[in-house]
Amino acid sequence: MAIDIDVAKRLGDRTIAARFTAGPGLTALFGPSGAGKTSILNMVAGLLKPDRGHIRIGERTLFDGAVDLPPEARRVGYVFQDGRLFPHRRVRANLTYGHDLAPQANRWMSVDEAVAFLGIGHLLDRWPHSLSGGEAQRVAIGRALLAGPEILLMDEPLSSLDAARRGDIMTVIERIRDELKLPILYVSHDRAEVDRLATQVVAIGE
């Protein structure tokens, strides 16, 4: 499934623009901090409206001159840099948030499968504030997968983790790429991460 992106957006006095096609596997958006990589993910997710251009996933148009699907209709999973778990819901309720909202036909993973896949069974009754960085990021990944997305956006998901946890989460990301075969758009400014994970690299910025 091809992801076809051509967007431009003026933010303050800079213009963020990107044009690329992403195939299966993990496509890394690679570039210096402040190049607008996160803004591009936000445009794909529907959280930021491009000034012009188009965003297509396979045959589905998420955005163009005539179409602008709201985020909830895009089937785009998003793992944020800071996890962004809902602080007033336990881990289990965080995981099921999107799962319960997704139509049956769109779900491709059960809660039990996601919990086993990520190894987070022992965390289900915990509150988000009590999780370590690596645990929170696993839960955030599970929450995104359970909503039944067609692609996954990941915004520097390793940046708040120590070296040991980074390795763990990178293994999880590789398994999403290889076992679940979910296309991933991955933002990073870390060369080593990109070398290890990326199927394809798109340079963003100067």
Place this chain on the structure above:
Amino acid sequence: MLSAEEWGIVALSLKVGGVAVLATLPIAFALAWLLARYRFPGRVVLDALVHLPLVLPPVVTGWLLLIAFGPFGPVGRWLESWFGVSLMFRWTGAALAAAIMALPLMVRAMRLSIEGIDRRLEGAARTLGATPWHSFWTISLPLALPGVLAALVLGFARSIGEFGATITFVSNIPGETRTLPLAIYSALQVPGGEAMVTRLALLSVALSLGALVLSEWLVRRTYGDRQRHGD
């Protein structure tokens, strides 16, 4: 300990305060949301209007209510002709006066907690399939809940303590508009009323303290086990 008359005063105060706060809550929340989230022409004016009862002498607020809701006032005439309802000298009028006086405190408390919500959590909810409306009910409102509870308690305490606007607007009628502060004021005018004043004053203190303790308990029960412990 208390006479039937005094129990009646307490019951009336609780009724006036309860109705005032519950009826005001949705309006106050909508105003708090509007002021916290939106920039629109007239926002500063609306903000000032909401806060007006906080800074006006209460007797002026009462007088303005009298003008608006009196038998010849624009709102009063309309209520009378369409619904046959008059708030004049009724406990409902006392509740209205209390509500107007409580409104700014309630809006302030809820606005602070709405402004404290991390809006990126709402964005996260949207990417998980939530409509804006669903995100409001499941994310924003629960996260604003401590502010809502604080608003309820502050508003209630303000309502049962209301004096100036109430006595100006609906007078001081036993069994109808004579709430605790008005009853204390009346008892002070009567020779030998000191014992009643003492009992009612102690009762006021107990009610206010009770409201504070209740709100603290509610907030802790709702959020106690999920708050950060300094990490």
